[in-house]
Amino acid sequence: MVTPRKPKDIQRIIKRAKYPSAEADLKEFDRLLAAETFLDPSVEPSPVQRREKSARVRRLKVLNRRLGGEALKRRPKRPC
Amino acid sequence: MAKRRKSSKASSSSLFSFKSETIHWQSGDATKADPFFILVINNIALEKPFGSKNFVSDMSTGSKADRARFANAAEYIKKNLFGELKGQKEKLLADSPHSSKIKFWSMYVWDLPVNSASSLVGEFDLSLSEAIKPRQDAVVSMLAHVSLNPDIVYIVTKSTYYRATAIPTTDDDTRGGIAATHDGKKITHCYYNKIPGMVAINVVNDTMTPAHEFGHAFSSFTNGHIVDLYVDNDIGVQAHRKPRIPGNFALNKKFGRPIPKRFAKYQGKNRNSDKTRNSLGYEAGWASYHPELADQDQPAVMDDYHNTTEPMSCLHDKLTKAYIMDKIVAKVSR
Numbered sequence: 001m002v003t004p005r006k007p008k009d010i011q012r013i014i015k016r017a018k019y020p021s022a023e024a025d026l027k028e029f030d031r032l033l034a035a036e037t038f039l040d041p042s043v044e045p046s047p048v049q050r051r052e053k054s055a056r057v058r059r060l061k062v063l064n065r066r067l068g069g070e071a072l073k074r075r076p077k078r079p080c
Numbered sequence: 081m082a083k084r085r086k087s088s089k090a091s092s093s094s095l096f097s098f099k100s101e102t103i104h105w106q107s108g109d110a111t112k113a114d115p116f117f118i119l120v121i122n123n124i125a126l127e128k129p130f131g132s133k134n135f136v137s138d139m140s141t142g143s144k145a146d147r148a149r150f151a152n153a154a155e156y157i158k159k160n161l162f163g164e165l166k167g168q169k170e171k172l173l174a175d176s177p178h179s180s181k182i183k184f185w186s187m188y189v190w191d192l193p194v195n196s197a198s199s200l201v202g203e204f205d206l207s208l209s210e211a212i213k214p215r216q217d218a219v220v221s222m223l224a225h226v227s228l229n230p231d232i233v234y235i236v237t238k239s240t241y242y243r244a245t246a247i248p249t250t251d252d253d254t255r256g257g258i259a260a261t262h263d264g265k266k267i268t269h270c271y272y273n274k275i276p277g278m279v280a281i282n283v284v285n286d287t288m289t290p291a292h293e294f295g296h297a298f299s300s301f302t303n304g305h306i307v308d309l310y311v312d313n314d315i316g317v318q319a320h321r322k323p324r325i326p327g328n329f330a331l332n333k334k335f336g337r338p339i340p341k342r343f344a345k346y347q348g349k350n351r352n353s354d355k356t357r358n359s360l361g362y363e364a365g366w367a368s369y370h371p372e373l374a375d376q377d378q379p380a381v382m383d384d385y386h387n388t389t390e391p392m393s394c395l396h397d398k399l400t401k402a403y404i405m406d407k408i409v410a411k412v413s414r
Contacts, residue, residue: 001296002211003244003289004310006386013208026208031311033209040301040328041216042250042275060206069208 001037005030017067029063032056099191100226101147105158108183109412116178116411118161119230120154120186121222123201123237123280125194130202130213135194138201139238139283142190153236153283154186160290167392170381172291176405178412187226197221200235201280211243214278223276231411232297234279234290242282244289246296249277251303258410262331263344267303269407271414287391288381295382295400298407304331306400310384312366332371332382332400339369344399347406351399354380359388371399
């Protein structure tokens with residue numbers, strides 16, 4: 001459950017993205033982001049929920065890239 | 081504002097020692113061993129990004145300036161939750177006849193190593209989100225180490241990401257509560273939690289953010305979930321897919337067109353729908369609809385409260401407010 005964006009921040013992102021459907025993509029991004037926080041993180045997700053989450057994360061990554069966001073780099077895993 | 085400042089150095093079992101400064105903004109019901117308790121705590125280490133195990137120092141210097149900045153943030157949160165900010169119409173906790181029974185403390189902790197145990201907040205790994213979220217397991221461990229057992233905890237960070245995120249309360253359904261009904265289903269306003277509701281929030285705050293996130297954090301995974309109204313997602317529907325998650329339903333959002341007059345029956349009383357989402361309007365293609373607004377001229381607090389010229393005038397919708405007031409009764413009567 002995420003705080004809504006301020007109008008000036010929405011405009012900043014849309015202006016930077018420079019393509020016609022940026023606003024719709026941003027709305028979809030925020031819709032998926034809100035859905036990410038609905039399930040209880042202390043409860044093991046079911047296979048169905050895991051599949052839904054994977055699909056959501058894949059779509060979030062696509063939208064993030066399209067709208068000019070960066071995927072923050074994770075540290076490479078150390079070899080065992 | 082009457083407040084009592086207490087500095088202390090505490091040490092716990094064998095894991096770590098730390099210094100802390102606690103401000104008792106409001107002591108709550110002194111006759112109870114375990115009054116309804118809201119805590120604000122600083123984040124020592126920030127995980128960048130979430131899940132990476134890359135921890136950087138956050139609000140942890142212990143300097144006078146850092147502590148003052150944290151105290152200002154705690155004061156803003158307190159004022160917002162108790163309806164004390166200038167121009168604020170939603171009185172929230174102050175609208176409850178039990179508001180003086182609520183304990184509100186802030187605790188600044190320092191002299192802790194920067195690692196996974198002291199990292200209570202992480203940044204989402206997609207930068208477009210601009211959002212921070214609580215690291216639930218670390219928060220639970222930290223609360224055990226500082227020997228505090230709040231119902232709601234706000235974790236304050238200096239992250240460059242400004243969007244706060246909340247995780248609802250995981251109720252302890254085995255320890256009783258006050259029975260309620262929602263659309264004929266029995267729910268319980270539980271006395272106790274297994275895991276407190278938690279909010280990751282930026283040190284720079286404005287408008288109604290603490291109150292908005294309180295709505296999420298105070299709601300429950302098993303007895304009604306207060307969700308965001310500014311997005312048209314079907315999360316309330318997902319919860320009823322197989323396997324079912326008992327009780328995890330969106331309290332303040334439903335789906336379908338045309339929008340019916342009645343939104344829900346809560347505690348035996350019919351609650352109307354918000355047919356028009358007055359000041360904002362339901363967008364074309366949306367399937368969700370909301371409970372009736374308390375003020376037809378402003379968005380609800382759980383809606384897009386930034387999208388108005390008077391964000392401090394936003395009120396909770398009628399159903400959400402009734403639910404919050406009932407939950408307070410349960411928490412103060414345990």
